[in-house]
Amino acid sequence: MAMTDLTTLRPKRKSRGGRRTKAGYNSTPLLLRPILWLWRLTWQVTFYAVLLVLAVVGLFSFVDPPSTIYMNEEAQRLGNLKHEWVPIERISPVMARSVVAAEDANYCLHWGFDVDAIRDVIAEGGRRGASTISQQVVKNVFLWHDRSWTRKGLEALLTPVVEAMWSKQRIVEVYLNVAEFDEGVFGVQAAARHYFGVDADQLSATQAARLAAILPSPKRRSASRPSGFVQQRTSQIVSGAAAIRADGRADCFQG
Structure with a gap:
């Protein structure tokens, strides 16, 4: 009688861990491989781009931006600029109140977008702007000057990030230091000397209101020859600056 080969009767063990066969790795259709590779690359690039943006925004919350895209463009066009960065402690408090009263009276009440102002602009047919100081800082520091939808979209994305990572006082400080006040004149310190021959911490209420009044068209308006x-x-801004001080709308940056 022939002996039965016991090895043929033993059940075959399944490989542990569901090890894939060589054919399993090549099961993805050839046409889909470039698409999947591009998809993974897109997500990786997006992830690292977001990290870079957050790092730069976070850095500028305590490090002063050395320049801006627009300032560099103007420096190349004009040859040189007047600009000197000064901390907010060396800026007259009435200057900060004046620019907020002129540009964004509800600055302390919103998170980067003034919804009520936007509604008013829509109701009026879009004849004036509704950009907040936070939006203008994002445009001036991180983006470029034009009216493209790309720039506006990036501005809308970055504004809440800046509001979340910067203090309200820091946003005003940066705004006052990068705003254009005349051709080739950037920042309130250079503007105070250019127009009135004083430092930014010596500006009077009327002088501060005049500087705020020439925004956002400093190349067509003059603070020294109003x-x-x-x-x-200027008269409206003087009253507005006093009003936001009295009713608490300046507390978030001058508390």
Whole structure:
């Protein structure tokens, strides 16, 4: 009688861990491989881009931006600029109140976008802007100057990030140091000397209001030779700056 080979009767063991066969690794259709590779690459690039943006925004929350895209463009066009960074402690408090009263009176009440102002602009047919100081800082520091939807979209994405990572006082400080006040004149310190021959911490209420009044069209308006419009606007800003100080709308940056 022939002996049975016991090895043929033993059940075959399954490989542990579900090890894939060589054919399993090549089961993805050839046409899908470039698409999957591109998809993974896109997510990796997006992830590292977001990390870089967060790192830069976080860095500028305590490190002063050395320059901006627009300032570099103007420096190349004009040859040189007038600009000197000064901390907010060396800026007259009424200057900060004046620019907030002129540009964004509800600055302390919103998180980067003034919804009420946007509604008013829409109701008026879009004849004026509704950019907050936070949005202008994002545009001036991180982006470029144009009206493209790309720039506006990036501005909308970055504004809440800046609001979350910077203090309200820091946003005002950066705004006052990078805003353009005349052709080739950037920042409130250079503007105070350019127009009035004083330092930023010596500005009076009227001088501060005049500087705020020429925004956002400093190349067409003058703080030292004010037109009728600038004079009228100055009077409104003086009153507005006093109002936001009295009712607490300046507390978030001058608390």
